[in-house]
Amino acid sequence: MNTRLRIALQKSGKLSDGSIDLLNKCSFNIKPAKNHYLVKSDELNTDFLMVRDDDIPGFIDSGASDIGIAGENLFIEYQLDNPNSNIEIISRLKFATCRLSIAVINNGSVKCLNDLNGKTIATSYPSTLKDFLHKNNINAKIIVMHGSVELAPKIGIADAICDLVSTGTTLKENGLLEMEVILRSEAVLVGRKGLSPDIKKRVDELIFRFQSVIKAKNSKYIMLHIDKANVAKLKNLLPGCEAPTTLALDGYPDKVAVHVVCEENVFWDTISKLKSIGATSILSVAIEKMME
Numbered sequence: 001m002n003t004r005l006r007i008a009l010q011k012s013g014k015l016s017d018g019s020i021d022l023l024n025k026c027s028f029n030i031k032p033a034k035n036h037y038l039v040k041s042d043e044l045n046t047d048f049l050m051v052r053d054d055d056i057p058g059f060i061d062s063g064a065s066d067i068g069i070a071g072e073n074l075f076i077e078y079q080l081d082n083p084n085s086n087i088e089i090i091s092r093l094k095f096a097t098c099r100l101s102i103a104v105i106n107n108g109s110v111k112c113l114n115d116l117n118g119k120t121i122a123t124s125y126p127s128t129l130k131d132f133l134h135k136n137n138i139n140a141k142i143i144v145m146h147g148s149v150e151l152a153p154k155i156g157i158a159d160a161i162c163d164l165v166s167t168g169t170t171l172k173e174n175g176l177l178e179m180e181v182i183l184r185s186e187a188v189l190v191g192r193k194g195l196s197p198d199i200k201k202r203v204d205e206l207i208f209r210f211q212s213v214i215k216a217k218n219s220k221y222i223m224l225h226i227d228k229a230n231v232a233k234l235k236n237l238l239p240g241c242e243a244p245t246t247l248a249l250d251g252y253p254d255k256v257a258v259h260v261v262c263e264e265n266v267f268w269d270t271i272s273k274l275k276s277i278g279a280t281s282i283l284s285v286a287i288e289k290m291m292e
């Protein structure tokens with residue numbers, strides 16, 4: 001581990017908390033401070049470069065950092081702008097999920113994709129939008145804005161927008177209607193192709209840790225008591241449940257304690273279905289890490 005592993009992270013914004021949280025669950029213990037643009041960690045001999053998200057794909061491509069956490073939407077826009085780039089998605093991180101959508105004025109003249117012909121669309125993602133319009137044979141003018149895109153129809157500079165949507169609240173607040181999703185996105189770990197074996201080894205270790213944490217986050221450890229005869233029914237009720245472990249219950253020869261790991265979140269309706277087949281003493285416990 002001679003050279004330092006360099007990881008680019010968004011300094012502040014919708015990716016930063018999720019990135020730091022994930023890394024800290026993998027023992028990095030990062031405490032970002034306002035004016036710190038370079039954060040050092042002894043874990044895997046790593047330097048974190050704290051930058052604007054827009055710079056992350058370019059940093060990795062140029063070799064200023066080895067890997068980085070970016071929005072998939074940004075990665076795709078970068079790839080379209082730089083078809084000969086040397087970067088790739090190396091792990092999906094399952095946070096900062098959002099979609100890039102075309103939105104139009106509520107009750108306006110644009111009601112379907114074809115109505116966009118001859119119209120103007122404002123966006124921060126011109127290449128992704130251009131690609132989508134081209135594939136759908138739509139001839140519209142694109143204007144680029146780097147923020148407050150949802151204002152464009154209100155101030156009369158565009159008929160529609162193409163912007164990121166998460167809850168949809170911002171669109172609603174601005175009298176806009178989501179008409180077409182053109183891309184679904186999540187945070188991704190991006191890496192440069194052809195990393196040195198020394199760096200690659202640490203990147204593989206990082207991906208392993210990330211996936212162990214992500215898998216655990218989406219899983220629950222369930223413990224319950226049930227009649228032996230009903231154990232088979234459990235498998236249908238608990239989605240993603242692996243072969244359950246059953247343990248004898250002292251003094252209750254017809255019952256067993258069942259321990260299972262469920263790969264999907266167990267919601268209240270599942271709990272009531274478990275009760276309906278006679279499950280009692282149900283415990284649902286969060287899992288910290290899951291290693292294969």
Ligand code: PRT
Pocket residue numbers: 010011012013014015051052053054070071072073074096097098163164165166167168169170171185186187
């Ligand atoms: O300063 P810097 O350049 O680093 O950050 P930025 O302001 O350019 O980016 P930022 O922090 O807003 O987003 C970074 C990344 O987070 C995006 O590239 C996406 O991959 C991801 N992401 C996830 C989002 C959202 N969710 C999201 N909701 N990015 C932006 N938004 C915007 C959305 O467009 C709307 O304006 O957040 C607002 C609230 O969304 P609603 O739908 O919940 O109302």
Ligand code: ZN
Pocket residue numbers: 052053054
């Ligand atoms: Zn940005």
